[in-house]
Amino acid sequence: MKCCIIGLGVFGRNLAVNLAQLGAEVLAIDRREDNVSLIKDEVGAAIIMDFADTSPLARLAIDEMDAVVVAIGDDFESSMAMTVKAQELGAKRIVCRVLSPMHARLLRLMKVDRLVIPEEVAARGLAHSLLMRGVVDGFDMGSGHAIIEADVPGKLLGRNLSQTADIFKKHDVRLVTIKRRNDRPIGTFFKGGDIEVNRRTLGVINLGDTFTEGDIFVLFGAEKGLRDFLDENSAD
Structure with a gap:
Protein backbone atom coordinates (compact mmCIF):
# COMPACT_ATOMS: atom_id res chain seq x y z
CA MET A 1 0.00 0.00 0.00
CA LYS A 2 1.24 3.48 -0.90
CA CYS A 3 0.31 6.50 1.21
CA CYS A 4 1.13 10.19 1.02
CA ILE A 5 0.97 12.22 4.23
CA ILE A 6 0.90 16.00 3.80
CA GLY A 7 1.62 17.83 7.05
CA LEU A 8 3.97 16.40 9.67
CA GLY A 9 2.80 17.84 12.95
CA VAL A 10 2.19 15.47 15.87
CA PHE A 11 -0.78 13.81 14.13
CA GLY A 12 0.73 13.53 10.65
CA ARG A 13 4.13 12.40 11.90
CA ASN A 14 2.71 9.65 14.10
CA LEU A 15 0.36 8.51 11.35
CA ALA A 16 3.22 8.31 8.86
CA VAL A 17 5.45 6.34 11.23
CA ASN A 18 2.68 3.91 12.17
CA LEU A 19 1.79 3.30 8.52
CA ALA A 20 5.44 2.63 7.71
CA GLN A 21 5.75 0.21 10.62
CA LEU A 22 2.69 -1.64 9.31
CA GLY A 23 4.39 -2.13 5.95
CA ALA A 24 3.04 0.76 3.87
CA GLU A 25 5.20 2.74 1.47
CA VAL A 26 4.97 6.25 2.87
CA LEU A 27 5.76 9.56 1.22
CA ALA A 28 5.82 12.29 3.89
CA ILE A 29 5.62 16.00 3.03
CA ASP A 30 5.98 19.14 5.13
CA ARG A 31 6.99 22.75 4.62
CA ARG A 32 9.33 22.73 7.63
CA GLU A 33 12.77 21.22 7.33
CA ASP A 34 12.89 20.20 10.99
CA ASN A 35 9.66 18.19 10.68
CA VAL A 36 11.02 16.40 7.61
CA SER A 37 14.34 15.69 9.35
CA LEU A 38 12.54 14.05 12.28
CA ILE A 39 10.88 11.48 10.05
CA LYS A 40 13.16 10.96 7.06
CA ASP A 41 14.68 7.76 8.46
CA GLU A 42 11.29 6.32 9.46
CA VAL A 43 9.49 6.39 6.08
CA GLY A 44 10.17 5.60 2.45
CA ALA A 45 10.67 9.23 1.45
CA ALA A 46 10.28 12.61 3.11
CA ILE A 47 10.42 15.91 1.24
CA ILE A 48 10.10 19.63 1.93
CA MET A 49 7.39 21.49 0.01
CA ASP A 50 6.04 25.01 0.28
CA PHE A 51 2.31 24.56 0.93
CA ALA A 52 1.63 27.89 -0.79
CA ASP A 53 2.57 26.27 -4.11
CA THR A 54 0.73 23.03 -4.90
CA SER A 55 2.28 22.51 -8.35
CA PRO A 56 5.12 20.19 -7.13
CA LEU A 57 2.47 17.59 -6.21
CA ALA A 58 2.04 16.93 -9.93
CA ARG A 59 5.54 15.39 -9.99
CA LEU A 60 4.78 12.89 -7.22
CA ALA A 61 2.48 10.32 -8.87
CA ILE A 62 -0.39 11.17 -6.54
CA ASP A 63 -2.72 9.08 -8.72
CA GLU A 64 -0.74 5.97 -7.80
CA MET A 65 -1.23 6.47 -4.05
CA ASP A 66 -3.79 4.28 -2.32
CA ALA A 67 -4.48 7.14 0.10
CA VAL A 68 -3.54 10.79 0.42
CA VAL A 69 -3.88 12.23 3.93
CA VAL A 70 -3.95 16.01 4.24
CA ALA A 71 -2.89 16.34 7.88
CA ILE A 72 -2.13 20.07 7.94
CA GLY A 73 -3.32 21.28 11.33
CA ASP A 74 -2.70 25.03 11.36
CA ASP A 75 -3.47 26.48 7.92
CA PHE A 76 -6.99 26.38 6.47
CA GLU A 77 -6.02 27.73 3.05
CA SER A 78 -3.10 25.35 2.59
CA SER A 79 -5.22 22.39 3.67
CA MET A 80 -7.92 23.28 1.15
CA ALA A 81 -5.41 23.93 -1.61
CA MET A 82 -3.66 20.60 -1.11
CA THR A 83 -6.99 18.76 -1.00
CA VAL A 84 -8.16 20.36 -4.25
CA LYS A 85 -4.85 19.60 -5.95
CA ALA A 86 -4.91 15.97 -4.81
CA GLN A 87 -8.39 15.61 -6.30
CA GLU A 88 -7.25 17.19 -9.56
CA LEU A 89 -4.36 14.74 -9.74
CA GLY A 90 -6.68 11.75 -9.40
CA ALA A 91 -6.04 10.62 -5.82
CA LYS A 92 -7.90 7.36 -5.21
CA ARG A 93 -8.77 8.17 -1.62
CA ILE A 94 -8.41 11.40 0.33
CA VAL A 95 -8.49 11.74 4.11
CA CYS A 96 -8.44 15.21 5.68
CA ARG A 97 -7.77 16.52 9.14
CA VAL A 98 -10.62 18.88 10.01
CA LEU A 99 -9.73 22.36 11.26
CA SER A 100 -13.16 23.88 11.86
CA PRO A 101 -16.88 23.28 11.26
CA MET A 102 -16.69 25.38 8.07
CA HIS A 103 -13.73 23.33 6.89
CA ALA A 104 -15.68 20.12 7.51
CA ARG A 105 -18.66 21.47 5.56
CA LEU A 106 -16.52 22.38 2.56
CA LEU A 107 -14.76 19.02 2.58
CA ARG A 108 -18.11 17.22 2.59
CA LEU A 109 -19.24 19.30 -0.38
CA MET A 110 -16.04 18.21 -2.12
CA LYS A 111 -16.96 14.59 -1.30
CA VAL A 112 -13.68 13.92 0.50
CA ASP A 113 -13.59 10.25 1.51
CA ARG A 114 -12.97 10.67 5.24
CA LEU A 115 -12.76 13.52 7.74
CA VAL A 116 -10.71 13.19 10.92
CA ILE A 117 -10.63 15.31 14.09
CA PRO A 118 -7.69 13.86 16.08
CA GLU A 119 -8.48 15.86 19.21
CA GLU A 120 -12.08 14.60 19.22
Whole structure:
Protein backbone atom coordinates (compact mmCIF):
# COMPACT_ATOMS: atom_id res chain seq x y z
CA MET A 1 0.00 0.00 0.00
CA LYS A 2 1.24 3.48 -0.90
CA CYS A 3 0.31 6.50 1.21
CA CYS A 4 1.13 10.19 1.02
CA ILE A 5 0.97 12.22 4.23
CA ILE A 6 0.90 16.00 3.80
CA GLY A 7 1.62 17.83 7.05
CA LEU A 8 3.97 16.40 9.67
CA GLY A 9 2.80 17.84 12.95
CA VAL A 10 2.19 15.47 15.87
CA PHE A 11 -0.78 13.81 14.13
CA GLY A 12 0.73 13.53 10.65
CA ARG A 13 4.13 12.40 11.90
CA ASN A 14 2.71 9.65 14.10
CA LEU A 15 0.36 8.51 11.35
CA ALA A 16 3.22 8.31 8.86
CA VAL A 17 5.45 6.34 11.23
CA ASN A 18 2.68 3.91 12.17
CA LEU A 19 1.79 3.30 8.52
CA ALA A 20 5.44 2.63 7.71
CA GLN A 21 5.75 0.21 10.62
CA LEU A 22 2.69 -1.64 9.31
CA GLY A 23 4.39 -2.13 5.95
CA ALA A 24 3.04 0.76 3.87
CA GLU A 25 5.20 2.74 1.47
CA VAL A 26 4.97 6.25 2.87
CA LEU A 27 5.76 9.56 1.22
CA ALA A 28 5.82 12.29 3.89
CA ILE A 29 5.62 16.00 3.03
CA ASP A 30 5.98 19.14 5.13
CA ARG A 31 6.99 22.75 4.62
CA ARG A 32 9.33 22.73 7.63
CA GLU A 33 12.77 21.22 7.33
CA ASP A 34 12.89 20.20 10.99
CA ASN A 35 9.66 18.19 10.68
CA VAL A 36 11.02 16.40 7.61
CA SER A 37 14.34 15.69 9.35
CA LEU A 38 12.54 14.05 12.28
CA ILE A 39 10.88 11.48 10.05
CA LYS A 40 13.16 10.96 7.06
CA ASP A 41 14.68 7.76 8.46
CA GLU A 42 11.29 6.32 9.46
CA VAL A 43 9.49 6.39 6.08
CA GLY A 44 10.17 5.60 2.45
CA ALA A 45 10.67 9.23 1.45
CA ALA A 46 10.28 12.61 3.11
CA ILE A 47 10.42 15.91 1.24
CA ILE A 48 10.10 19.63 1.93
CA MET A 49 7.39 21.49 0.01
CA ASP A 50 6.04 25.01 0.28
CA PHE A 51 2.31 24.56 0.93
CA ALA A 52 1.63 27.89 -0.79
CA ASP A 53 2.57 26.27 -4.11
CA THR A 54 0.73 23.03 -4.90
CA SER A 55 2.28 22.51 -8.35
CA PRO A 56 5.12 20.19 -7.13
CA LEU A 57 2.47 17.59 -6.21
CA ALA A 58 2.04 16.93 -9.93
CA ARG A 59 5.54 15.39 -9.99
CA LEU A 60 4.78 12.89 -7.22
CA ALA A 61 2.48 10.32 -8.87
CA ILE A 62 -0.39 11.17 -6.54
CA ASP A 63 -2.72 9.08 -8.72
CA GLU A 64 -0.74 5.97 -7.80
CA MET A 65 -1.23 6.47 -4.05
CA ASP A 66 -3.79 4.28 -2.32
CA ALA A 67 -4.48 7.14 0.10
CA VAL A 68 -3.54 10.79 0.42
CA VAL A 69 -3.88 12.23 3.93
CA VAL A 70 -3.95 16.01 4.24
CA ALA A 71 -2.89 16.34 7.88
CA ILE A 72 -2.13 20.07 7.94
CA GLY A 73 -3.32 21.28 11.33
CA ASP A 74 -2.70 25.03 11.36
CA ASP A 75 -3.47 26.48 7.92
CA PHE A 76 -6.99 26.38 6.47
CA GLU A 77 -6.02 27.73 3.05
CA SER A 78 -3.10 25.35 2.59
CA SER A 79 -5.22 22.39 3.67
CA MET A 80 -7.92 23.28 1.15
CA ALA A 81 -5.41 23.93 -1.61
CA MET A 82 -3.66 20.60 -1.11
CA THR A 83 -6.99 18.76 -1.00
CA VAL A 84 -8.16 20.36 -4.25
CA LYS A 85 -4.85 19.60 -5.95
CA ALA A 86 -4.91 15.97 -4.81
CA GLN A 87 -8.39 15.61 -6.30
CA GLU A 88 -7.25 17.19 -9.56
CA LEU A 89 -4.36 14.74 -9.74
CA GLY A 90 -6.68 11.75 -9.40
CA ALA A 91 -6.04 10.62 -5.82
CA LYS A 92 -7.90 7.36 -5.21
CA ARG A 93 -8.77 8.17 -1.62
CA ILE A 94 -8.41 11.40 0.33
CA VAL A 95 -8.49 11.74 4.11
CA CYS A 96 -8.44 15.21 5.68
CA ARG A 97 -7.77 16.52 9.14
CA VAL A 98 -10.62 18.88 10.01
CA LEU A 99 -9.73 22.36 11.26
CA SER A 100 -13.16 23.88 11.86
CA PRO A 101 -16.88 23.28 11.26
CA MET A 102 -16.69 25.38 8.07
CA HIS A 103 -13.73 23.33 6.89
CA ALA A 104 -15.68 20.12 7.51
CA ARG A 105 -18.66 21.47 5.56
CA LEU A 106 -16.52 22.38 2.56
CA LEU A 107 -14.76 19.02 2.58
CA ARG A 108 -18.11 17.22 2.59
CA LEU A 109 -19.24 19.30 -0.38
CA MET A 110 -16.04 18.21 -2.12
CA LYS A 111 -16.96 14.59 -1.30
CA VAL A 112 -13.68 13.92 0.50
CA ASP A 113 -13.59 10.25 1.51
CA ARG A 114 -12.97 10.67 5.24
CA LEU A 115 -12.76 13.52 7.74
CA VAL A 116 -10.71 13.19 10.92
CA ILE A 117 -10.63 15.31 14.09
CA PRO A 118 -7.69 13.86 16.08
CA GLU A 119 -8.48 15.86 19.21
CA GLU A 120 -12.08 14.60 19.22
CA VAL A 121 -10.96 10.99 18.82
CA ALA A 122 -8.43 11.40 21.64
CA ALA A 123 -11.01 13.09 23.85
CA ARG A 124 -13.50 10.26 23.37
CA GLY A 125 -10.85 7.68 24.19
CA LEU A 126 -9.90 9.59 27.33
CA ALA A 127 -13.56 9.87 28.33
CA HIS A 128 -13.91 6.09 28.19
CA SER A 129 -10.75 5.60 30.24
CA LEU A 130 -11.97 8.04 32.90
CA LEU A 131 -15.50 6.69 33.21
CA MET A 132 -14.86 2.94 33.03
CA ARG A 133 -12.88 1.00 35.62
CA GLY A 134 -9.53 -0.28 34.38
CA VAL A 135 -9.80 1.16 30.87
CA VAL A 136 -6.48 2.26 29.35
CA ASP A 137 -7.76 3.28 25.90
CA GLY A 138 -10.99 3.42 23.95
CA PHE A 139 -12.55 4.19 20.59
CA ASP A 140 -16.10 5.44 20.15
CA MET A 141 -17.88 3.40 17.47
CA GLY A 142 -21.06 5.50 17.53
CA SER A 143 -24.65 4.58 18.48
CA GLY A 144 -23.58 4.08 22.09
CA HIS A 145 -21.00 1.38 21.30
CA ALA A 146 -17.23 1.35 21.81
CA ILE A 147 -14.09 -0.71 21.52
CA ILE A 148 -11.97 -0.44 24.67
CA GLU A 149 -8.71 -1.77 26.05
CA ALA A 150 -8.96 -2.61 29.75
CA ASP A 151 -6.97 -4.44 32.41
CA VAL A 152 -8.32 -7.95 32.91
CA PRO A 153 -10.89 -7.73 35.75
CA GLY A 154 -9.54 -9.31 38.94
CA LYS A 155 -12.39 -11.82 39.33
CA LEU A 156 -11.55 -13.32 35.92
CA LEU A 157 -7.86 -13.98 36.61
CA GLY A 158 -6.91 -17.64 36.28
CA ARG A 159 -10.09 -18.43 34.33
CA ASN A 160 -10.68 -18.83 30.60
CA LEU A 161 -13.29 -17.88 28.01
CA SER A 162 -15.10 -21.20 28.32
CA GLN A 163 -15.52 -20.72 32.07
CA THR A 164 -16.62 -17.08 31.78
CA ALA A 165 -18.78 -17.16 28.64
CA ASP A 166 -21.96 -16.52 30.64
CA ILE A 167 -20.42 -13.41 32.19
CA PHE A 168 -19.61 -11.91 28.79
CA LYS A 169 -23.04 -12.92 27.49
CA LYS A 170 -24.83 -11.33 30.46
CA HIS A 171 -23.51 -7.90 29.48
CA ASP A 172 -23.46 -8.56 25.72
CA VAL A 173 -19.72 -7.89 25.64
CA ARG A 174 -17.40 -9.45 23.08
CA LEU A 175 -13.77 -10.30 23.80
CA VAL A 176 -12.04 -9.32 20.55
CA THR A 177 -8.51 -10.30 21.59
CA ILE A 178 -5.95 -10.02 24.40
CA LYS A 179 -2.73 -8.03 24.57
CA ARG A 180 -0.24 -9.94 26.71
CA ARG A 181 3.16 -9.12 28.16
CA ASN A 182 6.05 -10.81 26.39
CA ASP A 183 7.60 -13.60 28.45
CA ARG A 184 10.90 -11.70 28.48
CA PRO A 185 9.92 -8.03 28.22
CA ILE A 186 12.26 -5.82 26.28
CA GLY A 187 11.84 -2.10 26.73
CA THR A 188 13.51 1.19 27.42
CA PHE A 189 14.49 1.87 31.01
CA PHE A 190 13.81 5.29 32.43
CA LYS A 191 14.91 7.02 35.63
CA GLY A 192 13.49 5.25 38.63
CA GLY A 193 13.80 1.79 37.11
CA ASP A 194 10.50 1.77 35.20
CA ILE A 195 10.33 -0.23 32.00
CA GLU A 196 8.21 0.14 28.90
CA VAL A 197 6.84 -3.39 28.51
CA ASN A 198 6.30 -4.87 25.08
CA ARG A 199 3.04 -6.67 24.44
CA ARG A 200 1.90 -9.12 21.80
CA THR A 201 -1.61 -9.55 20.48
CA LEU A 202 -2.86 -13.10 20.83
CA GLY A 203 -5.23 -12.94 17.86
CA VAL A 204 -8.39 -15.04 18.03
CA ILE A 205 -8.87 -16.22 21.61
CA ASN A 206 -9.25 -19.96 22.20
CA LEU A 207 -11.83 -21.12 24.72
CA GLY A 208 -9.11 -22.61 26.92
CA ASP A 209 -6.74 -19.61 27.01
CA THR A 210 -6.24 -18.61 30.65
CA PHE A 211 -6.53 -14.94 31.61
CA THR A 212 -3.32 -13.90 33.39
CA GLU A 213 -2.07 -10.95 35.44
CA GLY A 214 -1.08 -8.06 33.19
CA ASP A 215 -3.42 -9.02 30.32
CA ILE A 216 -5.20 -6.24 28.49
CA PHE A 217 -8.66 -7.16 27.19
CA VAL A 218 -9.79 -5.66 23.89
CA LEU A 219 -13.58 -5.52 24.27
CA PHE A 220 -16.51 -4.47 22.12
CA GLY A 221 -20.01 -3.69 23.30
CA ALA A 222 -22.53 -1.07 24.33
CA GLU A 223 -21.01 1.50 26.68
CA LYS A 224 -23.33 0.58 29.56
CA GLY A 225 -22.66 -3.13 29.11
CA LEU A 226 -18.91 -2.55 29.08
CA ARG A 227 -19.08 -0.40 32.20
CA ASP A 228 -21.24 -2.92 34.09
CA PHE A 229 -19.02 -5.82 32.99
CA LEU A 230 -15.90 -4.11 34.36
CA ASP A 231 -17.56 -2.91 37.55
CA GLU A 232 -19.09 -6.28 38.47
CA ASN A 233 -15.93 -8.25 37.83
CA SER A 234 -13.41 -6.00 39.51
CA ALA A 235 -11.62 -7.67 42.38
CA ASP A 236 -12.35 -4.83 44.83
